[in-house]
Amino acid sequence: MNENKNSLTYSIQNIVVKLNLNLSLNLIKVQSSLKNCNYNPSRFPGLFLRINFPKSVFIIFRNGKMILTGLKKFDDIDHVLVFLLEQINSENIVSIKLRKENVEYKVVNIVITADLHNKIDLDLASVVLENAIYEPEVFPGLMYKNNNPVKSVFLIFSTGKIVFTGINNKEVIEPCLIHIGKLIKDEGLFKD
Secondary structure (H helix, E strand, C coil): CCCCCCCCCEEEEEEEEEEEEECCCCCCHHHHHHHEECCCCCCCCEEEECCCCCCCEEECCCCCCEEEEEEEECCCHHHHHHHHHHHHHHHHCCCCCCCCCEEEEEEEEEEEEECCCEEEEHHHHHHHHHEECCCCCHHHHHHHEEECCCEEEEEECCCCEEEEECCCCHHHHHHHHHHHHHHHHCCCCECC
8 A cells, every 4th residue: 555645546457449350250160260259149149259368358249340358458459459360360260361450449448446545525525526426325436427637437435446437548547537536635525
């Protein structure tokens, strides 16, 4: 723990990426060719491909669109994508050789956990903060919808811990966390 009560620590818990191979896939062939796949079209139309390192999951659809989830580092996006393309190419799952340059992808959500290292009065916060919802009988955290500096959502807990989501750009993580910490301090919501 950091001794400075005005400090902030955070870590990325999940990066969600949308990808598009721009081609159709035979998911039954993918499942039979690759390890760590789970495909049950009667339950869900996508195939789940689990990657062990870095631990992540591709959800692959017939139209070549995918969702990649579970990563904690942005550098791992390219590594996992290259691994997937190598697997698809080596097993001849598609008739053309796929290259990374031909794959469109975009980060669509980042989930961050943070700690403000100070207790927060959620009852007062629910009154003072606009766009805040706090129903302790239903959920122990306060949900705060934020539009500054970007549109995002914070789950704030009385312990000072925060879950931050709804962004798609790593450059806004720190400004948003600094903004919420300053807002809580300026509104006198920290318990001393």
